[in-house]
Amino acid sequence: MDTLLTADVAATSSRMRRKSSTFVDAIHDMPGIGELAPAQLYSTESGRLFHSGRIAIATVGLPARGKTHLSVALARYLRWLGVKTRVFHLGDYRRELVGDGKDVPDDYFFINASPSTVLLRQKILKKCRDDMLHFLNHENGQIAIYDAVNVISAGRRSLAREFAKHEVETLFIESTCDDEKIIEENVRSVKISSPDYIGWTSDEAVKHYLARMSAKIPHFETMEEPDLNYIKMINAGERLMVNNCSFGYLSHRIHTYFARAGTSREEDSYKTDASLSEQGVDYAKKMGETLIHHRETERQALVDRGGPDIPLKRLTVWTSTRRRTVETSQYLYEQGYRVRQRSQMSQLNPGVCEKKSEKRIRLEYPDEVAKHEADPYHHRYPRAESYHDLAVRLEPIILELEREQNDLLIIAHESVLRVLYGYLMACNATDIPALSFPRNEIIEIIPASYNNEATRITIPGIEDIIIPASPEDIKIPVPPSGTITPMGLNTPKIGQSSPRAPTEAPLSGLSIPAEAGDGQHLLVERALRD
Numbered sequence: 001m002d003t004l005l006t007a008d009v010a011a012t013s014s015r016m017r018r019k020s021s022t023f024v025d026a027i028h029d030m031p032g033i034g035e036l037a038p039a040q041l042y043s044t045e046s047g048r049l050f051h052s053g054r055i056a057i058a059t060v061g062l063p064a065r066g067k068t069h070l071s072v073a074l075a076r077y078l079r080w081l082g083v084k085t086r087v088f089h090l091g092d093y094r095r096e097l098v099g100d101g102k103d104v105p106d107d108y109f110f111i112n113a114s115p116s117t118v119l120l121r122q123k124i125l126k127k128c129r130d131d132m133l134h135f136l137n138h139e140n141g142q143i144a145i146y147d148a149v150n151v152i153s154a155g156r157r158s159l160a161r162e163f164a165k166h167e168v169e170t171l172f173i174e175s176t177c178d179d180e181k182i183i184e185e186n187v188r189s190v191k192i193s194s195p196d197y198i199g200w201t202s203d204e205a206v207k208h209y210l211a212r213m214s215a216k217i218p219h220f221e222t223m224e225e226p227d228l229n230y231i232k233m234i235n236a237g238e239r240l241m242v243n244n245c246s247f248g249y250l251s252h253r254i255h256t257y258f259a260r261a262g263t264s265r266e267e268d269s270y271k272t273d274a275s276l277s278e279q280g281v282d283y284a285k286k287m288g289e290t291l292i293h294h295r296e297t298e299r300q301a302l303v304d305r306g307g308p309d310i311p312l313k314r315l316t317v318w319t320s321t322r323r324r325t326v327e328t329s330q331y332l333y334e335q336g337y338r339v340r341q342r343s344q345m346s347q348l349n350p351g352v353c354e355k356k357s358e359k360r361i362r363l364e365y366p367d368e369v370a371k372h373e374a375d376p377y378h379h380r381y382p383r384a385e386s387y388h389d390l391a392v393r394l395e396p397i398i399l400e401l402e403r404e405q406n407d408l409l410i411i412a413h414e415s416v417l418r419v420l421y422g423y424l425m426a427c428n429a430t431d432i433p434a435l436s437f438p439r440n441e442i443i444e445i446i447p448a449s450y451n452n453e454a455t456r457i458t459i460p461g462i463e464d465i466i467i468p469a470s471p472e473d474i475k476i477p478v479p480p481s482g483t484i485t486p487m488g489l490n491t492p493k494i495g496q497s498s499p500r501a502p503t504e505a506p507l508s509g510l511s512i513p514a515e516a517g518d519g520q521h522l523l524v525e526r527a528l529r530d
Helices: 007-011 067-080 090-098 115-138 153-164 180-189 202-219 278-304 323-328 330-334 358-364 366-374 387-393 395-403 414-424
Strands: 055-060 085-089 143-147 169-176 229-234 239-243 256-260 315-319 338-341 407-412 441-446 453-458
Touching (some): 055 067, 055 153, 067 143, 085 090, 085 115, 090 143, 115 143, 153 169, 278 330, 278 441, 387 395
Parallel strands (some): 055 169, 085 143, 169 229, 315 338, 315 407
Antiparallel strands (some): 229 239, 256 441
16 A cells, blocks of 8 residues: 555555545555565465464444444454454444435334334345355455444344354454443544534434434343353453453553654664753653643643543653653653653664665665565564564554553654554555654544544644655665655644543652663664765
């Protein structure tokens, strides 16, 4: 996929096979044949991984309980590992057949519907399940995720029997919630923005969706079947109940922000653990001030639009253990935010390419350059790391990211940001080395049920000299940042809203270890000067 394309251009591309109703990230586009996932360790002739059987995962729960978000989060992680996974949203099949919300029969969402509406529902349901079985039986699929309410016990047992005929295991995941604040936030911030309510006012959409929800409540049967495999998730992960499961992996909505570390006193050295330069200290302060102001402004904008005036979600800061990233977080730490240092988040190791210009690398390692240009994601220079190596190293970070309760700011080297952004936005492996994060922007990943959205927050007053352009004719392991925002099917938009902001009590004792280098730059800083 050409990640330089805008969403509008990519939507008409012949390579896009989008099944989702919206077009934000690539989670609903199936990878091409033979295309390795970013963290995939091996491939097989069939495309299936030996350690993964065929599983149908079916969601269970009343509307506005986070089932779609959970489905997409599961698919994102499994596909990152190379497990061929696809989400089948029953609502998409309904919209494809009968159109958006106002074209749906009045009794469609009610259990005791008219015979004609029941036949319509059965037709939609059959098409969705047939596509799931086709994916598992004829497209070498391994995990098919069925995103629907599945509120009746008899229907769940029937579904499990149907898949068992095809030797497919079924796992049910029920999402329940008795926290009215979570439900209200979900309805207002997610559900009324779904394709069903395009052209509706907020009040009309909320009223209609609540009626849909109320129609299901009297008939809902929580999971208690001893013969079925299920996981019951309560209040967005507050508690978990597991029954008869022999499978394994499982999120909630947090906003993730990406920011580069400030410039250091030895900018082009990997091994030297240099402190921030004067410009780097200035950048760190401006970045922190910009993020705090943005979050507070967006929280107030949400309240002004009729959203709940609730306490703000906390913000946690993750850095590597290198001086430059830790010192970049210092301003936020002094404002009372929690800072955590993660050793796995150190930059990609450039090996023999450290401090060498592009011209010198081309002269000394022409064969390696040719291999790298052919496959910049998997190739590693002598004594260096590849992006694939980095993705494998970051797996514990990705698992913890999925469990994080607070909003999250990640301050890291550009190579680390590329891999983590690639995970959250479902970029394929060939796109990741080309992603670019200029220092005058914070990238915000906004979670939504069907897809994640990426927006940019401009940091004012940053000197042009610390936003270097990237050479275009070679992709060395960690090229310096350009002025292009992270590429992807959705180039981040400026100033889109996000309803979170920080409050956190002061902490003490921020330590700055003196370990070997995070020299932000890079291998090609002076690429064409020699």
